Amino acid sequence: MAxxxxxxxxxxxxxxxxxxxxLNKSKADWFHLDVMDGRFVPNISFGPMLVEFFRKSTTKVxxxxxxxxxxxxxxxxxxxxxxxxxxxxxxxxxxxxxxxQQIKSLGMKAGVAINPHTPVELLKDILGDxxxxxxxxxxxxxxxxxxxxxxxxxxxxxxxxIDEQLLDVKIEIDGGVxxxxxxxxxxxxxxxxxxxSTVFKAADPIDTIxxxxxxx
Ligand code: DX5
Ligand code: ZN
Numbered sequence: 001m002a003x004x005x006x007x008x009x010x011x012x013x014x015x016x017x018x019x020x021x022x023l024n025k026s027k028a029d030w031f032h033l034d035v036m037d038g039r040f041v042p043n044i045s046f047g048p049m050l051v052e053f054f055r056k057s058t059t060k061v062x063x064x065x066x067x068x069x070x071x072x073x074x075x076x077x078x079x080x081x082x083x084x085x086x087x088x089x090x091x092x093x094x095x096x097x098x099x100x101q102q103i104k105s106l107g108m109k110a111g112v113a114i115n116p117h118t119p120v121e122l123l124k125d126i127l128g129d130x131x132x133x134x135x136x137x138x139x140x141x142x143x144x145x146x147x148x149x150x151x152x153x154x155x156x157x158x159x160x161x162i163d164e165q166l167l168d169v170k171i172e173i174d175g176g177v178x179x180x181x182x183x184x185x186x187x188x189x190x191x192x193x194x195x196x197s198t199v200f201k202a203a204d205p206i207d208t209i210x211x212x213x214x215x216x
Contacts, residue, residue, distance in 0.1 A: 002186050004212050005030035005063055005172070006205075007196035008054065009045060010143045019200070020057035026209040030061040032174070032194045033083075037068035040092050041141035048074065048081035055082025063192075065113060065174065067140045068092065072099055079106040087111030087134050087172075090118060100129050111172070115140065116148050120158040127167055132192070133158060137185075138175030143196040147176030152188045159189030179208065182215045 006028050011019040023031065031054055038044040055062055064083040068074065071088040078086055086108045093099045096112065103110040111132035112123060116139060123133060135154055138145035155171060162169050172192035173185050182193055193212060202208040 001213065001216060002182075002190065003029040003170070003172075003192040004209055005032040005192055005194045006199040006209065007032040007034055007143060007174075007194050009034040010196035010200035012200075016053070017057065020054065022205055023209075024058055024060070026206045027213045028060065028199075028209050030063040030085075030192070031058055032196075033062060033064045035064060035066050035068060035078075036141065040069045040089065041067040043141045048077040051078060051081040051083060061085065063087070063111075063172075065111075065134060065194075066092075067113075072102055075099075075102050075106055075108075079108055083108055085109040085111055085132060087113050087132060089113045089115070089140075090122065091115055096126055097129065100126065104129075113140075113174070116151070120154050120161065123158070124161060127161060127165060127169055130169060132170045132172055134172040134174050134194075135190075136175055137173050137177070140175070144201075145176055147178070147181055152184060155185065155188035155190050177212075179211055182212055186215060 036043045036045040061084045063085045065087045069092050086103045088099050100110045109131040113134035115136050137147050137151040170191040173190045174194040177193050177195045178198050199205050
């Protein structure tokens with residue numbers, strides 16, 4: 001059964017408490033929190049202050065996706081804010097191994113995200129050090145974009161790499177996940193489905209999360 005991680009980027013920011021309450025009641029496993037700096041991606045979202053608010057509003061896992069340059073400057077602040085998993089972008093880290101060690105030494109799980117153009121093979125020598133790979137299935141920056149079909153191929157290749165090395169690394173798919181494509185994503189080998197607009201634009205978000213959870 002996949003881990004369902006609704007992305008709060010698509011929530012109603014004037015009613016965040018209500019949206020948190022809804023997710024807490026739902027079968028959602030993780031809160032996916034998208035941090036954007038307006039430099040690594042062409043959009044600005046929120047920082048540690050809001051992550052702290054989410055932390056206080058849930059006991060579920062806070063999965064923080066940093067779409068920022070120089071993430072080492074903020075890792076400690078996100079730990080203090082209550083992040084359980086901290087994911088950095090491979091494309092933003094010249095010294096990725098150092099970034100991962102920093103995240104782990106702060107006591108968080110470490111994830112690496114890659115953009116649609118980045119081959120999964122580039123992660124071969126870091127896979128043994130991390131807990132999660134976030135495969136971007138859209139170009140990061142905005143919710144509500146269409147799933148890039150080539151991602152399916154990347155999931156299969158990454159699954160093989162993880163299994164070959166007998167590792168316990170989760171594959172998270174982020175962007176354009178819908179009720180219609182979730183099964184093919186899971187069949188390809190994904191463990192975690194991020195879903196923003198599919199959940200928050202649904203007439204019944206709790207039911208939509210339950211339907212995603214049922215897909216095997
Ligand atoms: C995009 C973010 C995603 C986004 C997903 O840069 O990383 O987490 O919120 O939104 P949907 O599910 O609407 O594509
Ligand atoms: Zn994300």
